[in-house]
Amino acid sequence: MTARFHNPVDTRFGWGSLQQLAAITQQHKVALVTFPEARGLGLVARIEELLGERLVYVIEDVQPNPDVAHLRDTYERFWADADDCSMVIAVGGGSAIDTAKALIVGTESGRFDELLALLATGKPFVPARSKQLIAAPTTAGTGSEVTPWATIWDSASLKKYSLHLDCTWPKVAIIDPQLMLTVPASVTVSTGLDALSHALESIWNVNANPISDTFAMAAIADILDCLPRLLRDLSSQELRTRMALAALKAGMAFSNTKTALAHSISYEMTLRHGLPHGIACSFTLPLVLGLAWGHDQERDQTLQRIFGSDLAKAQAQLRDLLHSVGVKTEFADYGVTAQDAEAIIQFALQGARGKNFIGCQAA
Structure with missing residues (x-):
């Protein structure tokens, strides 16, 4: 059996690498x-200085979990007022990059509802027009800078849309850990756990291969060691750089496998x-590890290279990490009854990401 790994993103990593944006x-x-x-952090001014007159349009009101209610107007103004720009740079966390991915996919009419109608079919399509994307994450966790996926939420209808086209792969990713120095502790935790989830989800995954495993195992080892230490020293250049690299490795891993059950559960949560994404997809990691264990000998061997051969100890290690950074690990902690939790898990197993989980058929 041969493995295939593909990632078309031109990736630049390192302290101060945002400077390459001008070239x-x-x-x-x-x-x-x-x-x-x-703007208050000086990022907008810095990018204005790097780009000069090439910067023709600025959107600086990105909201967490980009929602159709907010995106509609932003999208239509963008295509009406910035149609002459050929490139979009997203600077921020996953929400900024996901927003930019939605914006670069142009419809014939320039209307957002036309895009939603295409997404609602769940089928690939070729956009009427598109723009190139550069992604510069300011958090260590999203992975969106090296993947084509974006999630668009419709909270009023309790729905989500998944965007994934050839054009939504960023052309360039700039991972500059210097941009992450000002990230507060709560966001450092949430995004770091999102990266941990990306890496683990790529292992207990029907699409896993030895190349994605290599990225995932390296990411997990770094996050388990680094995240608690970073929370005690948020200004550490070394630890910010290590977490940025770990998040990038996790992104590279799931760029080829997609995510699995923990993420599928997270959408409902x-x-x-109202759980932030990084918490929603990580609080179940000990539970999902238990559901994954024993279904596939090769996957077990990979997990055991990280955690050892004792499942209870492996779950305890994950649970202890989550508790140490202030994350509770039971559905009941979030007001979900045992009956509702089981319903959420069963529903998640039927979703596209749930079907990537190695235990899906057995469940």
Whole structure:
């Protein structure tokens, strides 16, 4: 059996690598998509200085978990006012990058509801027009800078849409740990656990292969060691760099496998219980590890290279890590009854990501 690994993103990593933005964007008119606090942190001014007159449009009101209610107006103004730009740079966490991915997919009419109608079919499509994307994450966790996927939420209808096209692979990813120095502890935890989930989900996955495993195992080892230490020293250049690299490795792993059951569970927990994404997809990791164990000898061997051969100890290690960073690990902790939790798990197993889980058939 041969393994195939594909990732088309031109990836730049290292302290101060945002400086490369000027060279990357030559001959382009550029739009910036970023989060509301970016201007106060000096990020907008820095990008204006790097790009000069090439920066023709700025969106700086990205909201967490991009929702159709907010995206509709942003999308339609973007295509009406910035149609002449050929490149979009997203600077921020997963929400900024996901927002940018939605924006670069142009419809014939320039109307957002046309895009939603295409996404609702669940089938691939070729957009009428598109723009190139550069992704510069300011958090260590999203992985969106090296994957094509974006999640668009419709909280009013309790639905989500998954966007995944050839054009939504970023052309360039710039992972500059210097951008992460100001990330507060709560976001450092949530995004770091999102990365841990990406790595584990790529292992207990029907699409796993030895190449994705290599990235995933390296990411998990670094996160288990690094995240608790980083929370005690948020200004550490060394630890920020290690976490940024670990998150990148996790992103590379699931860029080829997609996520699995923990993420599928997370969508319901975010829509119905308001949990931030990184918490929603990580609090069940000890539970899902137990559900994964014993279904596939090769997957077991990979997991045991990380955690050892004792399942109870492996679950305790994950549970202890989560508790040490202030994350509770039971459905009841989030107001979910045992009956509702079982219903959420069974529903999640039927979703596209749930079907990637190695224990799906047995369940």
